[in-house]
Every structure is written in structure tokens, then in C-alpha cells.
Amino acid sequence: MDESSALVGKEKFFDSDTIIISKTDLSGKITYVNNNFLQMTGYKESEVIGRPHSIVRHSQMPRSIFALLWSTIKEKHEIFIYLVSKCKNNDYYWAKANIVPTFNAKNELIAYHCERYAPDKKIIDRHILPLYNELLAIEKNYTNSKEGMLAAIKHIQNILAQNNVNYDEYISSLAA
Ligand SMILES: Cc1cc2nc3c(=O)[nH]c(=O)nc-3n(C[C@H](O)[C@H](O)[C@H](O)COP(=O)(O)O)c2cc1C
Structure with missing residues (x-):
């Protein structure tokens, strides 16, 4: 892992009964x-x-x-992703995030809503960090960032195909 992808700062944690919420407009x-x-x-x-x-x-x-997140919510589906985010002082925290589209009475997409739950750290260490490091390495292998992202998405699709699951099934099957 090179410096740009290293987890600098201090990791922060939150309780299992705490939900960290944000909402966005359609542009994020x-x-x-x-x-x-x-x-x-x-x-x-x-x-x-x-x-x-x-x-x-x-x-x-x-x-x-993030490409997977946006393509899913724009299609009006919810998604769970394991998410590491930065704090203002460069500390960071991991969460299991549920990002959900919001609709008006005419069933039109009007906004997005994200609820972050305390993740199982063993799942992060055992499954998510290795996966994300592989994806980052693939993405960095390309000078064209879009090509790198597409190659990384293909890598995710290969993992899902090998395990004969879709993305949702894969995320919910992860065990500590
Ligand atoms: C409701 C909602 C919540 C989001 N929360 C986060 C978050 O906590 N951390 C984060 O890095 N990106 C979050 N994103 C994704 C960002 O919009 C963005 O796609 C991501 O940070 C990558 O940005 P970039 O493509 O400009 O590099 C969220 C998106 C939505 C719709």
C-alpha cells in the first residue's frame, strides 16, 4: 500500500446503538x-x-x-457499503453504510439518505481491507482513471461470479 492509500490519522469508533446520518440532494x-x-x-x-x-x-x-453506489441508487435501489470516511482533523472511521433513495408522492427520486452503523471490525480486517486494497491497486495500475475503475468493477464482478452471488448477497454473507 503506498502513502496515498494509507490510513493516516487515528481510527475512531462509535457505539452499536449510534446511527450516523446524512442526506444529500440528487447531485450528492x-x-x-x-x-x-x-x-x-x-x-x-x-x-x-x-x-x-x-x-x-x-x-x-x-x-x-463509489461507482457501484451511484449506479445502484440512481436506479432507485438501496445499497450497503463498507465505508471509511475522514474526519475534519484527518482521523477516520469505518461504518457499514446503508444508502437509500428517497421518493416523492409521485414515486420520483428526490434525494438520498445514508445511515451508518458500527461495523464488525473483524469483517473489515478480514474481508473489506484486503478487497479495497486489491481494488485500489487495480485502479492505480491505469493512467486513465476511468479505465482503472472499470477494471476494478470487473474484478468485483469476477469475485461475485466465482462465489455465485450478487453484490447484496456477498455483503450480507461476510462473516467475522
Ligand atoms: C447519501 C450519501 C451519503 C454519502 N456519504 C459518504 C461518506 O460518508 N463518505 C464518502 O466518502 N462518500 C460518501 N458518499 C459518496 C460521495 O457522494 C462521493 O461519491 C464519494 O465521496 C466519492 O467522491 P469523488 O467521486 O468526488 O471522489 C455519499 C453519497 C450519498 C448519496
């Missing part, structure tokens, strides 16, 4: 965060509302996972 700009989000990240509400959610992006997150 933050429209709402709960107090747990502010406490965990060290931001003030005024510093995050209206900003792209990528302000908390951590370099350990593969682009391919």
Missing part, C-alpha cells in the same frame, strides 16, 4: 446531517451543508465502490 450535496455525524467528524453543521459529500472522502475508498 449534503442537505442534512445529524448530531452524531457532527460529533464523529468534528465539523460544524454550517461547514458541511451544501458541500459535496466527497469532502469526507478517504483515499482508502476505491473509486469503483
Whole structure:
């Protein structure tokens, strides 16, 4: 792992009964965060509302996972991803995030909602970090970032095909 993908800063943890919530508009700009989000990240509400959610992006997150996230929620489906995010002071925290599309009364997509739960650290260490390091390595192998992302998505699809599962089944099958 090179420096750009190293987990710098201090890892932070949160309780299993705490839910860290944020909401975005359709373009990923933050429209709402709960107090747990502010406490965990060290931001003030005024510093995050209206900003792209990528302000908390951590370099350990593969682009391919975000591509999968966006292609899924734009299709009006929810998704679970393991997510490491940066705090204001460069500390970081892992979460199991459920990102859900929000609809109006006409069933039109109007926003997105993310709930982050305390993850099982053993699943992160045993499955997610190795997977994300593989994806980052594939992504960095290409000078064209889009080609790298597509190659990493193909790698995820191969893993799913080998295990004969879809992405949701794969995520929920991970055991410590
Ligand atoms: C509701 C919602 C919540 C999100 N929460 C996070 C988050 O906590 N951390 C993060 O890095 N990206 C989060 N994202 C994804 C970002 O919008 C963005 O795709 C990601 O940070 C990658 O940014 P980039 O493509 O500009 O590098 C969220 C997206 C949505 C729709």
C-alpha cells in the first residue's frame, strides 16, 4: 500500500446503538446531517451543508465502490457499503453504510439518505481491507482513471461470479 492509500490519522469508533446520518440532494450535496455525524467528524453543521459529500472522502475508498453506489441508487435501489470516511482533523472511521433513495408522492427520486452503523471490525480486517486494497491497486495500475475503475468493477464482478452471488448477497454473507 503506498502513502496515498494509507490510513493516516487515528481510527475512531462509535457505539452499536449510534446511527450516523446524512442526506444529500440528487447531485450528492449534503442537505442534512445529524448530531452524531457532527460529533464523529468534528465539523460544524454550517461547514458541511451544501458541500459535496466527497469532502469526507478517504483515499482508502476505491473509486469503483463509489461507482457501484451511484449506479445502484440512481436506479432507485438501496445499497450497503463498507465505508471509511475522514474526519475534519484527518482521523477516520469505518461504518457499514446503508444508502437509500428517497421518493416523492409521485414515486420520483428526490434525494438520498445514508445511515451508518458500527461495523464488525473483524469483517473489515478480514474481508473489506484486503478487497479495497486489491481494488485500489487495480485502479492505480491505469493512467486513465476511468479505465482503472472499470477494471476494478470487473474484478468485483469476477469475485461475485466465482462465489455465485450478487453484490447484496456477498455483503450480507461476510462473516467475522
Ligand atoms: C447519501 C450519501 C451519503 C454519502 N456519504 C459518504 C461518506 O460518508 N463518505 C464518502 O466518502 N462518500 C460518501 N458518499 C459518496 C460521495 O457522494 C462521493 O461519491 C464519494 O465521496 C466519492 O467522491 P469523488 O467521486 O468526488 O471522489 C455519499 C453519497 C450519498 C448519496
